[in-house]
Amino acid sequence: MAKVGRPPQDPARQLERAHRILDAAAELILRWGYDKTTIDDVARRAGVAKGTIYLHWRTRDQLFAALLRRERVHxxxxxxxxxxxxxxxxxxxxxxxxxxxxxxxxxxxxxxxxxxxxxxxxxxxxxxxxxxxxxxxxxxxxxxxxxxxxxxxxxxxxxxxxxxxxxxxxxxxxxxxxxxxxxxxxxxxxxxxxxxxxxxxxxxxxxxxxxxxxxxxxxxxxxxxxxxxxxxxxxxxxxx
Known part of the structure; x- marks a missing residue:
């Protein structure tokens, strides 16, 4: 399956950035709700470009599925x-x-x-x-x-x-x-x-x-x- 983009080569940096994006998504969903939270909103809150999020997840639903899975680990x-x-x-x-x-x-x-x-x-x-x-x-x-x-x-x-x-x-x-x-x-x-x-x-x-x-x-x-x-x-x- 073709990849959407190439995450940074440094695994630690990639993982830190992914968690920063998930932190932003969690904050915004609790504030505004899922339907009103866009990828643009998450990118601004996380301090990354919108395209950067798509290096990690293909869709908004995949991003939020990752968030819920992290919540379960916690x-x-x-x-x-x-x-x-x-x-x-x-x-x-x-x-x-x-x-x-x-x-x-x-x-x-x-x-x-x-x-x-x-x-x-x-x-x-x-x-x-x-x-x-x-x-x-x-x-x-x-x-x-x-x-x-x-x-x-x-x-x-x-x-x-x-x-x-x-x-x-x-x-x-x-x-x-x-x-x-x-x-x-x-x-x-x-x-x-x-x-x-x-x-x-x-x-x-x-x-x-x-x-x-x-x-x-x-x-x-x-x-x-x-x-x-x-x-x-x-x-x-x-x-x-």
Whole structure:
């Protein structure tokens, strides 16, 4: 496939410039919304020529897909910083970090006011929960070590309902009744615990196995996010 242009030969300079452009795009989308943000606007804010942006991305949609993929990488880094060791802690952290990232929250909820037609990209940009097979394997390990009940099943439906419900919650409540993001994350952790836990104390070996499985699924999700971002930045070979 023919390339649109030739990015600078210095990989570090290319990557720094790409992130500067993404920073500008994020700021403008949150200020004006996706539909009102043009490549010209982004170029002016980033301090680059319009044509320079097209050296990195062929279209505006590709630029913003890269932005959303970067947001997802940052989300997982934020979750990791709190070292979740259980399923409830993992998803409490996911909600906390999503609430702290307005672009991801907007995509997850299909917020047309912020993202306009970009909301359609949530199916392909890696911004939904996207759990599937790895989640099923994780739940199987949780059940094996006594941390999660096998019944009534439908674990993905339960988790997704809790996560989406609490992320949407601030918009559904009167201003005076809205809770701090940290409190919402605590409620998610507690709700997942009550909905899925066996309620039995775990022996030390099982606690360690649960913590290891939680770290493994976080590693897997973060690795997928980093690979997708690297592809969007043209940096697969550098392992960015």
């Amino acid at each position: 989300l997982f880094a934020g979750i990791r910083a709190n070292a979740p060791a259980t399923l409830p802690e993992l998803f409490g952290g996911l909600v906390r970090e999503t609430l702290n990232r307005p672009l991801l929250r907007a995509v997850l909820l299909g917020d047309d006011e912020v993202l306009g037609k970009l909301t359609r990209m949530k199916r392909t940009s890696g911004t939904s929960l996207e759990l599937g097979g790895p989640f099923d394997a994780y739940i199987a390990r949780m059940i094996e070590h006594g941390a999660v009940r096998a019944e009534p099943g439908d674990h993905l439906t339960v988790i997704s309902s809790i996560v989406y419900g609490f992320i949407a919650l601030p918009d559904l409540l009167p201003e005076a009744a809205r809770l701090p993001d940290e409190r919402i994350a605590e409620l998610v952790t507690d709700t997942v615990e009550r909905a899925m836990s066996t309620g039995r104390p775990l022996p030390g070996a099982d606690r360690r196995a649960v913590a290891e499985a939680t770290a493994d699924i976080l590693d897997a999700m973060e690795e997928v996010a980093r690979r997708r971002l690297a592809a969007s930045l043209g940096s697969e070979e550098r392992g960015a």
